[in-house]
Amino acid sequence: MSQKNSDNKHEVGINNKKMVGKQSIAFENPPYIIAAASIAGKKEGEGPLGNLFDQVVEDSMFGQDNWEAAESELMKMTAQRALMKAELKNTDIRYLVGGDLLGQLIATSFGIAELNIPLFGVYGACSTMGEAMSLGAILVDGAYAKKVIAITSSHFAGAEKQFRFPLDYGNQRPYSASWTVTGSGAVILSDQKSQKKKEGEPDIVITGVTTGKIVDYGIKDSMNMGAAMAPAAFETIKQNFEDFNIKPDYYDKIITGDLGYVGKDILIDLLNEKNYDISKRHMDCGIEIYDQETQDTHAGGSGCGCSAITFCSYVLKQLKEGIWKRVLFVPTGALLSQVSFNEGNTVPGIAHGVMVEAR
Structure with missing residues (x-):
């Protein structure tokens, strides 16, 4: 993997090597x-x-x-x-x-x-x-x-x-x-560019992914998904930085799925301990999707649809309009079921990182 500096950010080169670091892939032909x-x-x-x-x-x-x-x-x-x-x-x-x-x-x-x-x-x-x-x-x-x-x-x-x-x-x-x-x-x-986009609108591509691992910090509270998922988001984001040898300023936004207000603070603290400060670039879909003052949603939004509809509406809009150029999209999941919870098991988490870029 090679690098060059452009616009005070790192450009990731792949040299025909798709496997990057321990858990990542860089696409030769970005979809x-x-x-x-x-x-x-x-x-x-x-x-x-x-x-x-x-x-x-x-x-x-x-x-x-x-x-x-x-x-x-x-x-x-x-x-x-x-x-x-x-x-x-x-x-x-x-x-x-x-x-x-x-x-x-x-x-x-x-x-x-x-x-x-x-x-x-x-x-x-x-x-x-x-x-x-x-x-x-x-x-x-x-x-x-x-x-x-x-x-x-x-x-x-x-x-x-x-x-x-x-x-x-x-x-x-x-x-x-x-x-x-x-x-x-x-x-x-x-595998082909869209022929339906507006004149001057950039192409939106997926340049790479960092696949998450199951992370279990021993949380057993099914009513606190943010705490259960934040460590998994931390591990995936940190691994993305390490695998691609980049820093947080490579991205305009680092977007987690549904950590909510509780999980967001835990994630920021965990990354700070590793000298990664994402506080000015982080956004959480679970926080963005509801108004905490007027909608009774407590810690924020969650569910598969939370990050999905936020990405497909708001995030892509920001990329298409040139407000953001690069984002790391990191949906987060709590891997519990009725069976595991009723048997007293912990709630493991997982998070998958998707690198999306406007070109």
Whole structure:
């Protein structure tokens, strides 16, 4: 790997070596993000990013009979919206890489079945969008696919029913708890530039990824996901810096998924201990998506849809408008289930880093 300095930042060179450091990949043929779609629920639409989503749906049931079917419909709508924006048909897509929070990925499997696209179902809890984008980019860069959809979703009511308490219980939520986002985000990755972008608009590419490891600091509180996930975000971000021999100022923004107000502080402290100060460049999707003063969401937003719809609306907008040039997108996940939690196990975390650049 070689480096050169440009505009007071590092340019990463790859010298035809895709494997970088211990956990990273630099793409020889960086996949293009040619389209993105974001569909959100009513509460998300009332938040600070509400006017950026492609669609806000007032009906939390999405016209279905149960919460699980509602999330499947949400994911299908989002995949179809992404295809429409790219002016593509389902037959133009080689693979769909996606997942959700529900058991056995039922939101994904039932949601995209009628699209008839070959599927890689993935689970990384709330880090799933990072995992899906990483694997999709690997497929495109490796010439195993020309076009791939990376997609994920979450639904507040479905997640509460599965991981905590059904809404009918009316249970109290501690201030460390986050609010699962009702939303779905999708990106279409391609080996060719988009022909639909506006004049003067940059190409958005994925230049590399840093795959996260499972990190377990012994947290057992299922109502404090920020504390469980922050160490995983710390390890992935630190490893990205080390693998590419770069510093935080390489990026205009370092964007975590859903650490919220609790996890954000832990992440900043952990990185400071290693002499990495990201405080001026860090952004957390779980903090951005809701208004803490007017929306009763306690520690912020979470869920697979949290980072997905924030990336597909706000983050891509900033890149396309030239406000940011490079970002490290790090969705974070808490790897628990009803079984593991009820058996008294800890809540391990994982985070996947995706390097996105406007060119």
